[in-house]
Amino acid sequence: MGSSDNEWRRGRGYHHGNLRQVLLDAAGKLIEQHGPLGFSLAEAARLAGVSPAAPYRHFRDRDALLSEVARTGFERFAAQLETAWDNGRPTPLQAIENLGRAYLNFARNEPAAYAVMFQTVGENGKELQDMPAADHAFNVLQKATAELCKALPAAERPPSRLVSLHIWALAHGVATLLSESRGERRKVPVSPEEVLESGMLIYLKGLGVLGEGPAGGAGPA
Amino acid sequence: MGSSDNEWRRGRGYHHGNLRQVLLDAAGKLIEQHGPLGFSLAEAARLAGVSPAAPYRHFRDRDALLSEVARTGFERFAAQLETAWDNGRPTPLQAIENLGRAYLNFARNEPAAYAVMFQTVGENGKELQDMPAADHAFNVLQKATAELCKALPAAERPPSRLVSLHIWALAHGVATLLSESRGERRKVPVSPEEVLESGMLIYLKGLGVLGEGPAGGAGPA
């Protein structure tokens, strides 16, 4: 709340200030609290102190607002993945593990955005795929796997797109199945990070990208 | 009454017949059509030819009906996985590939159930985990990975629960990210089955379970 300067009116001279952004923030809070299904446009409006019809001056409908939440989410997601990858430094292996951790961190820190990105949007195949921000995020992963695959002799080098799909699927699966709200946590007293990292290590060993470091990633003792 | 024992009236002497099951079927159809969010109890009742209040004689509320859809879905899921695994025949490797295909087949053939199982249920961490049927499905996977891991020297054998989580996450990720309604399909002209199978092969090779068969699972040409 520290924005004591006149941020609340910077966009242009609105009536409310910058209702558009306020609604997006309110949506984030509500989705975090009640899940992306429990989100209601009316409640967001109430939380922003405007009438239920006001949001329609800024978003075509409820789905459009949710789409925007997803879009900005993908942008932050891509940026964080890119930062974590850091152009493969210090080493591609270390970097891709950082990338995996960044993936899970995003899913944990922004559950609302993550849920909307991969759940609400594209619910019944409506209108998700034309989202350049999502492509950007995936491209970071693809860039990383391509760099990794360069260490392989071309003969046994699988298409790097396939490799990035494997890693994406693994990361998404871990993030989804072991998210904090899910019950598997009790029976699986292991952190998502541990699961993803060990899984990636085994996978990368199978790929041939891995001298022979921590064999299996779960060596006992 | 001549106990003609007609099926449409078998449960007990209902008014409608077997409304409970009819509602569950209607829910399945509607969820397939409009996605699990677009499902409406009222529409299901209309489709079953009863008043909007009738479902409340059979389900506590909307979520209870959805939970039941998820529960029966998990039962079929577990059964199909078990059949595919077939106690590790003909060979554990072949069997676990069958299991992967069965996973994707279920997600494709019963998108409504799959979506509800992993999406609607447990939306905001409400009440999903006490679902024995879900445990049963996971146990099939765990049994399979345990069998697989037996081929490994105990020294480098990771906890089989961890291995089953890896495979589950990979399968779930592939099923989710590459489902037919998703747009990635265009850019990734490769079937989910191919992605999952190649991913599993690479992973299993990394595990050490894999003589040296199809290296990488994506040998060019």
Add this chain to the structure above:
DNA sequence: GATCCCATGTGAACGGCTTTTACTTGAACC
């Protein structure tokens, strides 16, 4: 500085949804 314009917000309304309440019905049992 007065005036006009149009983006932005309001209020009221429609239809649909979920859920509860009081009621009706009719099959099963004695």
Add this chain to the structure above:
DNA sequence: GGTTCAAGTAAAAGCCGTTCACATGGGATC
């Protein structure tokens, strides 16, 4: 035949999304 109780109905309250006509006031124009 009469009673009972599960199963269905009707009506209503309260929420939501969405649309419409209308109000308002900040900024551009003269």
